[in-house]
Amino acid sequence: MTEQTGQGPEPAHERASATQIGARGPEGLPDEVGAEPGQADRATTGAGRPEAGVAVLPAFDDHHPPEQELIDDCVHCGFCLPTCPTYVLWGEEMDSPRGRIYLMEIGRQGEAMNDEMVRHFDQCLGCMACVTACPSGVQYGKLIEATRQQVERRYPRSRRDRAFRALIFRLFPYPRRLRLLRGPLRLYQRSGIGTLARRAGLLDRLPRRLSAMERLTPDLGPPEPVPEVTPAAGPRRRRVGMLTGCVQRVFFPGVNAATARVLAADGCEVVAPATQGCCGALSLHAGREAEAQGFARAAIETFEAAGVDQVVVNAAGCGSAMKEYGHLLRDDPVFAERARAFSESVRDLSELLVELGPVAPRHPLPMKVAWHDACHLAHAQGIRAQPRAALRAIPGLELREIAESEICCGSAGIYNLVEPEPAAELGDRKAANVLATGADLLVTSNPGCLLQLRNALERRGQRLAMAHVAEVLDAAVRGAAPASLVARER
Ligand code: SF4
Ligand code: SF4
Numbered sequence: 001m002t003e004q005t006g007q008g009p010e011p012a013h014e015r016a017s018a019t020q021i022g023a024r025g026p027e028g029l030p031d032e033v034g035a036e037p038g039q040a041d042r043a044t045t046g047a048g049r050p051e052a053g054v055a056v057l058p059a060f061d062d063h064h065p066p067e068q069e070l071i072d073d074c075v076h077c078g079f080c081l082p083t084c085p086t087y088v089l090w091g092e093e094m095d096s097p098r099g100r101i102y103l104m105e106i107g108r109q110g111e112a113m114n115d116e117m118v119r120h121f122d123q124c125l126g127c128m129a130c131v132t133a134c135p136s137g138v139q140y141g142k143l144i145e146a147t148r149q150q151v152e153r154r155y156p157r158s159r160r161d162r163a164f165r166a167l168i169f170r171l172f173p174y175p176r177r178l179r180l181l182r183g184p185l186r187l188y189q190r191s192g193i194g195t196l197a198r199r200a201g202l203l204d205r206l207p208r209r210l211s212a213m214e215r216l217t218p219d220l221g222p223p224e225p226v227p228e229v230t231p232a233a234g235p236r237r238r239r240v241g242m243l244t245g246c247v248q249r250v251f252f253p254g255v256n257a258a259t260a261r262v263l264a265a266d267g268c269e270v271v272a273p274a275t276q277g278c279c280g281a282l283s284l285h286a287g288r289e290a291e292a293q294g295f296a297r298a299a300i301e302t303f304e305a306a307g308v309d310q311v312v313v314n315a316a317g318c319g320s321a322m323k324e325y326g327h328l329l330r331d332d333p334v335f336a337e338r339a340r341a342f343s344e345s346v347r348d349l350s351e352l353l354v355e356l357g358p359v360a361p362r363h364p365l366p367m368k369v370a371w372h373d374a375c376h377l378a379h380a381q382g383i384r385a386q387p388r389a390a391l392r393a394i395p396g397l398e399l400r401e402i403a404e405s406e407i408c409c410g411s412a413g414i415y416n417l418v419e420p421e422p423a424a425e426l427g428d429r430k431a432a433n434v435l436a437t438g439a440d441l442l443v444t445s446n447p448g449c450l451l452q453l454r455n456a457l458e459r460r461g462q463r464l465a466m467a468h469v470a471e472v473l474d475a476a477v478r479g480a481a482p483a484s485l486v487a488r489e490r
Pocket of ligand 1 (some may be wrong): 083084085086087095096097100123124125126127128129130131140
């Protein structure tokens with residue numbers, strides 16, 4: 001049972017124990033203590049981060065705490081450290097995978113869950129670079145997922161933190177609510193108010209999280225609805241369901257339309273059920289277990305009813321979450337088996353296209369393309385070769401690799417909204433590496449990465465054309481000119 005040791009400053013013995021294990025705030029980030037009134041409210045990292053001042057004893061309850069056997073797989077070798085974005089930024093042990101696993105261990109041993117412990121878990125991007133790097137096969141994804149669920153269930157976040165997270169989770173997983181925003185947002189963007197406010201430095205006066213939200217809003221184009229059924233061009237090879245997503249559907253409708261055209265050109269009948277909702281990825285990756293389970297059950301029922309062979313996903317974060325449904329619903333007697341079968345049917349777009357082999361001829365696209373590995377594609381799903389193979393099959397396209405490709409760009413679901421400072425540092429680092437490729441076009445597979453990188457480039461005063469891999473393949477299939485991709489900037 002949860003015992004909260006009080007609102008207000010955490011008890012001295014809990015502070016001491018966190019300090020003993022080396023936990024402290026990242027260096028080099030603004031320490032807002034002593035800042036002018038109001039300044040501290042804007043910080044999300046460092047000493048001014050909104051924290052609850054509460055310690056929960058013990059840290060974990062009996063409902064799926066991080067598993068001891070998985071913790072024991074870590075042999076403390078440290079091979080994961082150089083690929084962990086937060087360790088790369090701050091060099092702090094407790095902001096590394098090994099440090100976070102140690103915090104899980106002491107949490108299991110009865111240590112209190114306090115602000116410092118939660119901060120180190122919150123600052124993890126969930127990028128899974130450590131999973132790729134780990135020679136011992138540590139399943140960090142399951143560990144951090146279980147830990148985040150404990151945090152969300154047991155730790156009373158500060159009022160401001162709760163309010164901001166409530167805004168995110170009452171908005172982003174609901175395409176209808178997002179769609180209502182399209183009109184006012186288009187008006188805001190076309191009026192130029194945002195540009196003026198930015199130039200006048202007014203956005204810098206907003207709380208950092210709200211300012212990040214404004215800067216990460218995509219430029220909205222016209223809606224491009226996807227038909228419920230797109231017939232295969234030529235003989236039907238598969239009947240596939242297509243996840244249209246929440247952010248993707250409302251803010252990047254052209255990506256879904258391109259995905260359906262490419263799949264149809266390669267012999268798939270594409271079913272995009274109009275009744276589908278959110279896949280639950282944002283909720284799952286933020287530790288909101290019950291909410292994620294609800295979305296997962298609904299998605300399974302929707303695609304089962306559609307009678308499809310496979311479910312194809314064009315957003316890396318969504319695909320990785322849907323491949324985890326079997327684990328997410330393992331305790332549900334009605335859905336456990338259905339969820340496992342469903343997860344096995346899920347394919348990333350590039351994974352399915354390479355599995356099928358191309359049918360439609362690809363027309364030349366003579367251009368230099370930098371491929372950005374989205375973490376939830378490369379690390380969480382292990383999909384690296386397929387998008388590269390799909391792009392290399394386009395005549396004339398020159399693929400360029402980005403240095404430090406294993407390091408996250410800082411997008412990471414809602415990370416760039418709730419932890420904007422480290423997200424911006426990682427974005428800046430990635431933007432520099434992208435520009436160094438000399439590419440004409442940046443291509444990736446996740447809407448969040450596109451927004452994050454556009455924002456990072458804008459901070460440098462630079463722009464670069466960006467596209468989803470589906471849009472590049474679609475242009476090659478349709479014989480569109482490279483200018484049709486390069487002319488657009490996200
Ligand atoms: S998931 Fe990413 S940020 Fe979190 S510990 Fe692993 S490498 Fe570090
Ligand atoms: S997570 Fe893996 S790579 Fe990292 S310290 Fe543990 S065993 Fe080594």
